[in-house]
Amino acid sequence: MGVTHAFDPAVLRVVFVTDGRGDEARIEAQVQAVVRGGVRTVQVREPLLKARQLAELGERLRQVLASCDGMLLVNDRVDCAAAGAFDGAQVGHHSLRPLAARRALGHDRVLGVSTHDAAELAEAVAAGADFALLSPIWPVRAKPQSVPLGVATAAALTAVASLPVVWLGGIEATGADEIAALPQKQRPVGVAVMSLFAQARDPQAAAAGVVAAFAAVLRR
Numbered sequence: 001m002g003v004t005h006a007f008d009p010a011v012l013r014v015v016f017v018t019d020g021r022g023d024e025a026r027i028e029a030q031v032q033a034v035v036r037g038g039v040r041t042v043q044v045r046e047p048l049l050k051a052r053q054l055a056e057l058g059e060r061l062r063q064v065l066a067s068c069d070g071m072l073l074v075n076d077r078v079d080c081a082a083a084g085a086f087d088g089a090q091v092g093h094h095s096l097r098p099l100a101a102r103r104a105l106g107h108d109r110v111l112g113v114s115t116h117d118a119a120e121l122a123e124a125v126a127a128g129a130d131f132a133l134l135s136p137i138w139p140v141r142a143k144p145q146s147v148p149l150g151v152a153t154a155a156a157l158t159a160v161a162s163l164p165v166v167w168l169g170g171i172e173a174t175g176a177d178e179i180a181a182l183p184q185k186q187r188p189v190g191v192a193v194m195s196l197f198a199q200a201r202d203p204q205a206a207a208a209g210v211v212a213a214f215a216a217v218l219r220r
Contacts, residue, residue, distance in 0.1 A: 118157055
């Protein structure tokens with residue numbers, strides 16, 4: 001299933017996912033900082049905010065992303081994306097199923113799908129998703145109970161996926177070396193970061209460091 005909107009996977013090189021605290025002023029400050037650091041895609045993951053709050057926040061943040069020709073997505077709230085407040089939506093286990101999300105968004109909004117294995121990647125492809133987030137790749141300190149896929153498994157899944165894949169989970173700048181050792185077809189198109197930026201004293205510097213570390217090793 002094709003999409004009619006223009007979608008450039010290059011905007012996915014480094015993705016910032018907000019950490020869900022619901023503090024709008026904090027979110028705006030962090031987004032402005034990471035965009036200055038080179039990030040071009042932001043996912044607003046804020047389950048504490050109501051639809052109107054999300055939509056109004058989205059309108060403000062889209063102006064920030066416009067400065068870098070970037071992309072603003074909202075997690076789970078397909079309705080807010082379909083209403084035009086965001087460039088698209090990211091759906092996971094507690095969201096609409098990918099095919100239902102694509103129907104709600106139509107073919108002029110971006111659809112990302114959170115995945116953890118080959119079956120979920122296949123469902124994302126069948127639904128006409130634009131890209132998939134694959135996680136967790138490395139151990140996640142905030143979720144010690146989660147079992148990481150590991151680079152080898154993630155690379156094998158990425159190599160056979162027929163859509164762009166972004167890696168999420170435990171991303172640190174040092175992970176670039178492991179990706180650099182992989183054949184091109186096994187590399188992700190981008191990496192997604194949450195805590196590393198959201199908890200940084202200087203989110204702009206943290207973003208610039210990750211952008212620089214991964215710039216030369218991601219799939220193109």
